[in-house]
Amino acid sequence: MQAAEIADFEKQWEQWEDAAEEQVQGVFRKLDRVAENNQWKVIRAFQKHRVSDFHFATSTGYGYNDSGREVLDLVYADVFGAEAAIVRPHLVSGTHTISAALFGCLRPGDELLFVTGRPYDTLHKVIGKPGDGLGSLADWGVTTKIVPLLQDGSVDWDGVAAATSERTKVFAIQRSRGYDWRPSFTIEQIAAMASRLKELKSDAIVFADNCYGEFTEEKEPTEVGVDLIAGSLIKNPGGGLAASGGYIAGRQRLVELAAYRMTAPGIGGEVGAMLGTTRSIYQGLFLAPLLVGQAVKGSVFASAIFAKLGFETHPRWDDPRTDLIQAIKFAGAEPLIHFVQAIQKAAAVDAHVVPEPWDMPGYEHPVIMAAGTFIQGGSLELSADAPVREPYIAYMQGGLTYAHVKFAVKMALQELRIRGFL
Incomplete structure (x- = not known):
């Protein structure tokens, strides 16, 4: 860009920025209230279980009698309104964590039924x-059935009923859109699904x-x-501080079965040295409601x-x-790629x-990922990714601060202007 073009873009950016922020102020007020209520919920859970600085001490070897780890599980269970939880840095990704949960619940001859369509590619x-x-x-x-969603993105209940059999052991819901052009499911919708x-x-x-x-939202599934x-x-609940890990929460027996899959039968969640990660996991959880609110504002x-x-x-x-996810559709592969690069x-x-x-x-198609993050793959931090396939949709998520997301949006629009796509 020449100096005159830069000046023109800056002037246009200020106009776009002011108009957009004026438009979304009412939404921002609602998001602030959600963040506040979730922050209070987390604090109350910390207080209930008397979290103290000695809970942040590290453990090694087997990790026997690690009170910080044990209390962390209790705090997570309370925050998520569950009977039990297991929170560990040894769970290397969301896919690993989901895998442990599913393998814990399912046995040979059982059936897994996805009611929200094709799951995320890594599964x-x-x-x-x-x-x-x-x-x-x-x-x-273990047999898996997938019932596609209807055209409007809702569950095909006739299809789910037809697919359900005596062998159906687990109904699976994917809350987020994944790489689909559909709405993610709200807590109200998930409640209705669970009941049905x-x-x-x-x-x-x-x-x-x-x-x-x-x-x-103010409640969890x-x-x-x-x-x-x-x-x-390394997504929402880690608050940008947890360097690794995953969590599983829910009914006591099911969490126990998942823990047996995570480690080994008879061991479960009773051992596992935290290796200096405990403080960052606690503090990340404390910060998570605020930072998630910042990211959602950015979206x-x-x-x-x-x-x-x-x-x-x-x-x-x-x-x-x-x-957290914001999907943006582009006219072709080239502007999509330039957006992610920006x-x-x-x-x-x-x-x-x-x-x-x-x-x-x-992944089944070439994927481009922007991931300039402090935690590798940290999706609460600002990132964007896209499978390079029609209909050319980029998925932007995260942003530890609202200001960072705004900066990225500005950079992306400037790049698209330079390349002739805006």
């Missing part, structure tokens, strides 16, 4: 194919993948009838400003929010790196 290898030799669910004799699934088969387990959804949830600490702002400029966004700025340029870490599409393990 496909966990589901697997019979005889694949990978130790997948299918390899262990229990009516359909009362002895089945209702499981929800809670990734990206924690603290975006385990508070409205879901039996078991799982999520990643609302991005949706408003891109929509004003003629882009299709999902959710729209005034739609209910139940996760998000990387806006990072504080690795801003000089230029991401390119690549065949990422666990």
